[in-house]
Amino acid sequence: MSKNIQQRLGDLAKVLRSKNAGPFLMTFDIIFDQPEIYEKIKAANLINPATIAHLYSMEDSTDIRIVAFDQALAIKVTLPRPLPSGHVGDSDIYGAQQHVPLYNLIPP
Amino acid sequence: MSNLNEVRVLSPCGGLGYGFPPDSLEQGLRRNPHVIGVDAGSTDPGPYYLGAGKTILGWGAQKRDLEHLLAARHSLGIPMLIGTAGGSGAQPHLTRTIEIVKQIGREKGFAFKLAAITADIDKQRLKYDLKAGRVRPFEMKKELTAATIDNSTHIVAQMGMEPYLEALAHGADVIVAGRSYDPAVIAAVPVQHGFDCGLAIHMGKILECGAAAAEPGGIADCMLGTLRKDHFVLEPLNPQRRCTTASVAAHSLYEKDNPVHLLLPGGALDLSAARFEAMDDRRVKVSGSAFLAADTYTIKLEGAERVGFRSIFIAGVRDPLLISQIDTIIEFVQKAVAQAMPYTPGQDYQLLFRLYGKNGVMGAWEPEQGGCGHELGIVGEAVGATRRIAAAVCSFARGAMLHYHYPGRKATAGNLAFPYSPSDIDMGEVYNFSIYHLLEVEDPLEPFAITYEQV
Numbered sequence: 001m002s003k004n005i006q007q008r009l010g011d012l013a014k015v016l017r018s019k020n021a022g023p024f025l026m027t028f029d030i031i032f033d034q035p036e037i038y039e040k041i042k043a044a045n046l047i048n049p050a051t052i053a054h055l056y057s058m059e060d061s062t063d064i065r066i067v068a069f070d071q072a073l074a075i076k077v078t079l080p081r082p083l084p085s086g087h088v089g090d091s092d093i094y095g096a097q098q099h100v101p102l103y104n105l106i107p108p
Numbered sequence: 109m110s111n112l113n114e115v116r117v118l119s120p121c122g123g124l125g126y127g128f129p130p131d132s133l134e135q136g137l138r139r140n141p142h143v144i145g146v147d148a149g150s151t152d153p154g155p156y157y158l159g160a161g162k163t164i165l166g167w168g169a170q171k172r173d174l175e176h177l178l179a180a181r182h183s184l185g186i187p188m189l190i191g192t193a194g195g196s197g198a199q200p201h202l203t204r205t206i207e208i209v210k211q212i213g214r215e216k217g218f219a220f221k222l223a224a225i226t227a228d229i230d231k232q233r234l235k236y237d238l239k240a241g242r243v244r245p246f247e248m249k250k251e252l253t254a255a256t257i258d259n260s261t262h263i264v265a266q267m268g269m270e271p272y273l274e275a276l277a278h279g280a281d282v283i284v285a286g287r288s289y290d291p292a293v294i295a296a297v298p299v300q301h302g303f304d305c306g307l308a309i310h311m312g313k314i315l316e317c318g319a320a321a322a323e324p325g326g327i328a329d330c331m332l333g334t335l336r337k338d339h340f341v342l343e344p345l346n347p348q349r350r351c352t353t354a355s356v357a358a359h360s361l362y363e364k365d366n367p368v369h370l371l372l373p374g375g376a377l378d379l380s381a382a383r384f385e386a387m388d389d390r391r392v393k394v395s396g397s398a399f400l401a402a403d404t405y406t407i408k409l410e411g412a413e414r415v416g417f418r419s420i421f422i423a424g425v426r427d428p429l430l431i432s433q434i435d436t437i438i439e440f441v442q443k444a445v446a447q448a449m450p451y452t453p454g455q456d457y458q459l460l461f462r463l464y465g466k467n468g469v470m471g472a473w474e475p476e477q478g479g480c481g482h483e484l485g486i487v488g489e490a491v492g493a494t495r496r497i498a499a500a501v502c503s504f505a506r507g508a509m510l511h512y513h514y515p516g517r518k519a520t521a522g523n524l525a526f527p528y529s530p531s532d533i534d535m536g537e538v539y540n541f542s543i544y545h546l547l548e549v550e551d552p553l554e555p556f557a558i559t560y561e562q563v
Contacts, residue, residue: 021365023151023541024247029361033354047238056473069367071384072357078365082472084248086154088415088458088491088542093154095404101475 007060009046010103018102021087022097023085026096028077028102038073046107047075076104082108114336116141116313118345120180122318122327124148124190125165132319132330135345137180139332142301144181145293146173147316148205148528149192151282151410151541157537159261161200170194171208174400175216178209181282182218189272189283191294191316196410197227197287198262207286213563220282223275226557227264227286229409229547231257231378235545246408247359247365249546253294260411260542267407268373270552278560286556287410289318289373295359298335309377310397311340313370314359316404322349339395339453341387350390357384373408374552375401394415404548407555415497416457418535419502423509423524425484430523434463434484437523445501445507451492457501486524 003097010016015031036103065078099106118141121128151163181188194201206224211371237243243252264287272292275283287335298308311333314321319329322344330345342351361367370377381396438461446453464485467474488505492498510524
């Protein structure tokens, strides 16, 4: 049964979180605990600017930064926030609940 | 230079006021630390605290922590460093923290030399720097203007470890500093003793969060960092936590935009060659972290300006006929307010509706565009140029929404379930981050005034 269920990125990661990085940026950490899975996700280039721009409805992907950190088996994505922290209309000061689109991403 | 083989730094918690288990602190003191370093602030809670000069963690909680820490410092005769006092590190935050520290000193009979380091930047001075081309945008893309400087209530600069080194050289026992680079309170004493700057800063980056880099992670607990010639060792002081290579490496990512190249006052921390090794099942050894000095020393400026006042109401909706028409109802309320009130929308006020249950958390980023659940949580929010306008707009919008007769309406008694009386809440001042820029300085000490006092 279980092998037929498509695993999402969030199912494969040990930690998948979003957080403000200063008042103007939002950062996403995808951390794995198994090197094989980390390497596979990295090699598949699953996390790329075009995908992130699509997931987060951004027209322009030039401000998206993606860094792999092998020592932590982690991939980090950083974007400008839609609104700076605490500006009128901001919905998530600490940015802690913006990770779900990434969580639902299905690796090949 | 000193002849120490190692410097042990005790971090009691990831933020003054979070608290820590007394047993963890006791364990830490038994290890004979050379210094206690604690960070007290962050921009994470948003612009209000800097703008209004308020604190988020509560002065009572900070006093409780300080009582324990000043007693600990006193028992060992070691320095204690407090960074970004009061949460934002502007003058009101610094003043209040110093009052508390002195009050504890008097009450408990502790004698110490207190150094206070301000981080506030004078507006005239900053305008002069702006004219001279020494200010540039950082992650905020907007150029700084003289008007923004004038409109900002508090402007602080984030100091590096240099002002701490200066105060330590003057024999300070307790340092209370304004806005600071978080790791400075951990890194300063090791650097004072001649240890490697890159390792000291990296250790500071991890320790300033208390035991957050342990597993399980916790900011309300103590961690010990031991810095030696070419590495440092991390050890949580609560036996129920352990540091693993994974937990420590992962923490290097936390709330930073780049895990291998971290900008800081006067340079950057390069972690591309950092190595994390397990020493045993609960201690981790870190090596290879390097400090890269910048050609020009820049410090980060932070400022907040008041943009108005806010009033809100909170209500729930259960009626499915209403939920299905919520967008048109909001449109009606917006129009009704604009027509009835003597104010100009967008200029005198902004009226917003947060719908929890319908994109309330992610807004424009929300990819799910399906229907709503069986109930909706509504926060009506009026931000006005004055407190009076905010309250009036909020009140009128609440009434209009409560009684609007939408097509097909059957529940004619009212549209909203209010959990509270009064239904309208005055949220006070609203601030924006107005300044998030870099200032070039020739001397990293110059913007920060240090005063000494024997307590």
